[in-house]
Amino acid sequence: xxxxxxxxxxxxxxxxxxxxxxxxxxxxxxxxxxxxxxxxxxxxxxxxxxxxxxxxxxxxxxxxxxxxxxxxxxxxxxxxxxxxxxxxxxxxxxxxxxxxxxxxxxxxxxxxxxxxxxxxxxxxxxxxxxxxxxxxxxxxxxxxxxxxxxxxxxxxxxxxxxxxxxxxxxxxxxxxxxxxxxxxxxxxxxxxxxxxxxxxxxxxxxxxxxxxxxxxxxxxxxxxxxxxxxxxxxxxxxxxxxxxxxxxxxxxxxxxxxxxxxxxxxxxxxxxxxxxxxxxxxxxxxxxxxxxxxxxxxxxxxxxxxxxxxxxxxxxxxxxxxxxxxxxxxxxxxxxxxxxxxxxxxxxxxxxxxxxxxxxxxxxxxxxxxxxxxxxxxxxxxx
Amino acid sequence: xxxxxxxxxxxxxxxxxxxxxxxxxxxxxxxxxxxxxxxxxxxxxxxxxxxxxxxxxxxxxxxxxxxxxxxxxxxxxxxxxxxxxxxxxxxxxx
Ligand SMILES: Cc1cc2nc3c(=O)[nH]c(=O)nc-3n(C[C@H](O)[C@H](O)[C@H](O)COP(=O)(O)OP(=O)(O)OC[C@H]3O[C@@H](n4cnc5c(N)ncnc54)[C@H](O)[C@@H]3O)c2cc1C
Ligand code: FES
Numbered sequence: 281x282x283x284x285x286x287x288x289x290x291x292x293x294x295x296x297x298x299x300x301x302x303x304x305x306x307x308x309x310x311x312x313x314x315x316x317x318x319x320x321x322x323x324x325x326x327x328x329x330x331x332x333x334x335x336x337x338x339x340x341x342x343x344x345x346x347x348x349x350x351x352x353x354x355x356x357x358x359x360x361x362x363x364x365x366x367x368x369x370x371x372x373x374x375x376x377x378x379x380x381x382x383x384x385x386x387x388x389x390x391x392x393x394x395x396x397x398x399x400x401x402x403x404x405x406x407x408x409x410x411x412x413x414x415x416x417x418x419x420x421x422x423x424x425x426x427x428x429x430x431x432x433x434x435x436x437x438x439x440x441x442x443x444x445x446x447x448x449x450x451x452x453x454x455x456x457x458x459x460x461x462x463x464x465x466x467x468x469x470x471x472x473x474x475x476x477x478x479x480x481x482x483x484x485x486x487x488x489x490x491x492x493x494x495x496x497x498x499x500x501x502x503x504x505x506x507x508x509x510x511x512x513x514x515x516x517x518x519x520x521x522x523x524x525x526x527x528x529x530x531x532x533x534x535x536x537x538x539x540x541x542x543x544x545x546x547x548x549x550x551x552x553x554x555x556x557x558x559x560x561x562x563x564x565x566x567x568x569x570x571x572x573x574x575x576x577x578x579x580x581x582x583x584x585x586x587x588x589x590x591x592x593x594x595x596x597x598x599x600x601x602x603x604x605x606x607x608x609x610x611x612x613x614x615x616x617x618x619x620x621x622x623x624x625x626x627x628x629x630x631x632x633x634x635x636x637x638x639x640x641x642x643x644x645x646x647x648x649x650x651x652x653x654x655x656x657x658x659x660x661x662x663x
Numbered sequence: 664x665x666x667x668x669x670x671x672x673x674x675x676x677x678x679x680x681x682x683x684x685x686x687x688x689x690x691x692x693x694x695x696x697x698x699x700x701x702x703x704x705x706x707x708x709x710x711x712x713x714x715x716x717x718x719x720x721x722x723x724x725x726x727x728x729x730x731x732x733x734x735x736x737x738x739x740x741x742x743x744x745x746x747x748x749x750x751x752x753x754x755x756x757x
Contacts, residue, residue: 320694321692321694321695322692322695323694323695323698324694328698434695434698434699435699438695438698438699453692512704514742538701557737557738562748563748563749563751566745566748566749567749569745570745570749576745577744577745577746577749578744578745578746579744579745580706580742580744581739581742581743581744581745581748582704582705582706582708582742583704583708583737583738583739584737584738584739585737
């Protein structure tokens with residue numbers, strides 16, 4: 281490429297949903313001179329491997345606000361980005377298996393309702409109306425939020441990237457950040473395999489590689505990557521619209537508009553970048569699946585794959601400018617929920633970069649919280 | 664026959680016209696094209712359609728066909744049901 285940029289106002293490392301949405305939100309705020317570096321193709325990382333469920337039923341107020349704010353954005357994103365992202369609000373049914381969980385969910389619902397999330401308890405009969413084939417022996421009660429849902433992760437990622445490009449951002453595929461240059465505690469540039477770019481602002485949106493990318497800038501962040509596997513079945517006639525999820529089993533599944541079922545389960549894994557899918561996982565998953573939805577036993581599995589959760593010690597993301605390095609912003613460590621909160625997260629990061637007050641106070645999510653012992657503990661995460 | 668009627672991906676019901684339109688619209692990376700149209704994501708795993716689409720991409724990009732990399736393959740190679748997975752795991756000594 282002859283015209284590879286020599287300077288940029290902002291360089292974003294990572295072209296997944298997080299990097300692409302931040303680029304877009306920056307262009308909306310008047311920042312045009314943006315370079316997005318993506319070492320592979322768009323949606324090659326966790327975004328293209330995710331379940332793409334969008335849930336607002338959280339147990340921490342900040343997460344409720346990020347999720348609710350994102351749903352408000354998802355609801356009009358097809359129009360805003362002029363690209364059908366296939367957002368469907370078929371709800372989320374969250375299963376409680378014992379009285380401790382029911383108590384926790386009571387607290388969650390109160391909190392969720394207080395920020396405008398329309399979640400509620402449902403008994404077994406109502407759960408069966410929402411999801412007719414569910415085995416009601418497998419849980420005691422459930423919560424349901426009708427405005428939760430699902431979007432197409434590839435299309436959401438492409439839509440944001442294209443909208444950012446229309447706004448002036450330049451997206452470079454197959455271009456890798458190799459080094460991050462600093463001087464006196466501030467960012468001065470990025471070295472890539474296509475050339476050097478001078479810049480004062482770098483956003484680390486590198487998903488599974490967040491630890492390595494921060495290290496390029498000489499910064500240690502406590503993120504690590506863990507394999508999570510998923511599968512998709514053959515398409516069937518529509519049976520139910522809701523996502524079904526159990527924190528206890530770590531399982532989630534949904535019939536997507538295309539008719540196929542997308543489902544996954546978390547397993548204990550060693551931190552590393554191995555994302556190969558395994559037969560052992562499939563056996564483990566099948567046992568748990570047939571417990572809650574025995575009717576699916578004759579369903580045929582079409583494809584199985586693995587991806588990474590980029591995790592932190594408290595399973596909450598690291599967001600914002602790093603205290604020790606001016607101009608270095610992290611938007612990483614999203615575990616299994618980086619897709620659903622990406623729209624509002626992007627708004628907040630863009631606001632921080634242009635010096636506005638973020639819509640949601642994300643200051644508790646600083647990288648420094650770990651050394652200060654101020655962990656953010658969310659009771660309602662999967663895997 | 665009209666292009667809009669020539670189905671290239673039978674599993675996902677995608678025509679040559681849709682494929683050419685997507686390529687012209689900028690989905691020239693095989694992995695991105697696959698995810699945009701769902702081509703190759705059906706029960707056959709793309710065995711029939713991917714080689715045909717590869718040719719279209721090669722023509723558009725002006726490359727020899729074998730220089731257009733095929734998308735990554737995903738298991739299972741044969742479509743399986745959950746009950747057959749359950750039966751085979753019961754049969755194992757645990
Ligand atoms: C199996 C599975 C199921 C999931 N289900 C859900 C779900 O239902 N709902 C939900 O909200 N979330 C879910 N997630 C989590 C979600 O996928 C992630 O949190 C989210 O996609 C993170 O987006 P990202 O843009 O940060 O990362 P990515 O999509 O991984 O993007 C990071 C990009 O950075 C690029 N990159 C890395 N290093 C460099 C470098 N040095 N130079 C240039 N580019 C670089 C990578 O190639 C990659 O494309 C799931 C994840 C998995 C694995
Ligand atoms: S024909 Fe395209 S996936 Fe089967």
